[in-house]
Amino acid sequence: MTRLRILAGPSLTNLTPIEPNSDIPFDIKSEGYEGQIAVYIKGLPEDSGTPGHSRYFDHPLRNGITWGIQMQGRFLQPCSGDDILFGNIFDRQLKLPWGFGAALRFMKYVDPTLEECLQSRTRPWAFSPFLSTMPHIQHTRIENAHHNIPPSFPACVEPLADDMTDVRSRHGTTVKHAVPQHRKQRKAHFKSSSRRKEVSFGPKDLISADFCHHFLEFGHDSIILRLPCGLSIDLLRYWDGQPVRFVCAERAKPGENMDGAPWGRIFFCVAIEKVPEVEPEKVAQPTYREYASLNCEPLYTTQ
Secondary structure: OOOEEEEEEOOOOEEEOOOOOOOOOOEEEEEOEEEEEEEEEOOOEEEOOEEEEOOHHHHHHHHHOEEEEEEEEEEEOEEEEOEEEEEEEEEOOOOEEEOOOOOOOOHHOOOOOEEEEOOOOOEEEEEEEEEHHHHHHHHOOOOOOOOOOOOOOOOOOOOOOEEEOOOEEEOOOEEEHHHHHHHHHHHHHOOOOOHHHHHEEOEEEEEEEEEEEEEEEOOOOOOOEEEEOEEEEEEEHOOOOOOOEEEEEEEOOOOOOOOOOEEEEHHHHHHHHOOOOOOOOOOOOOOHHHHHHHOOOOOOOOO
16 A cells, blocks of 8 residues: 655745644745645545545535645735746656646646646646636735634635635735636636736735645555546556645746746645655574574584
8 A cells, every 4th residue: 555645834845744634724934925734635545544534525516526735825025926836846857657648738728827847857847827727716805804804724614715806906905906706717817927917915915725626536556647538547657756746936037047947936835745665674684603502402413
């Protein structure tokens, strides 16, 4: 049985193990972000080997959802909506399976704003603007805590209610930016970089979001990617054990990265890792002299 563990933290390396499916949020604070994280994975085997379960997956509106990363927090300095990215960073070249091209086309169909370099021989990555890739976003303006009550966190029973009616334009804190409320319309609206640049988020903007999907199935010895075209890929067969990181980061400034990587400052990171297998302790074999001294009978006799 392959065991997985979930970690979270304020950077790619400063990570702490967290308990998935527990409804216990994990606090994160980095230079540019302060908030909480909760992770849900349907069927993730527990230490006993029993498939894990959470009430998160019981709601009818989450029918078919198999995993989700929930976050709630605020950016500590004003950030343009175009400069907040969410995606993956890997440490080294990926072992890509047959059918990868079809999987990538599916990913770009689901998220047309996705940019990637997953075939990189050094450090593969895939990123999208946060506003256009996130399935569910609820924005709460916290200028007046008595009138604007943030949603409870994590949203483990009732799904997040998509709401961005109080988002402010970057032209002024009193100017609102009209955002469609239906998530598909909101994602289409922010497909345009010019529209993303029209909005700004800062310390008074509480963002609650749920990055939840249905195309991964977690089992005892498999992680199956199932695509609508009927293609299924057991990702565990191609996983070399490097962490799978989900990263929220600030878009890199021009010239910041020599290799052209799109991310700059890291806001927070959630990682999935394999739990290293513990090898059985080897019993040291006694030497000939040790064996001979411990036994009454000689090891061999001579005529």
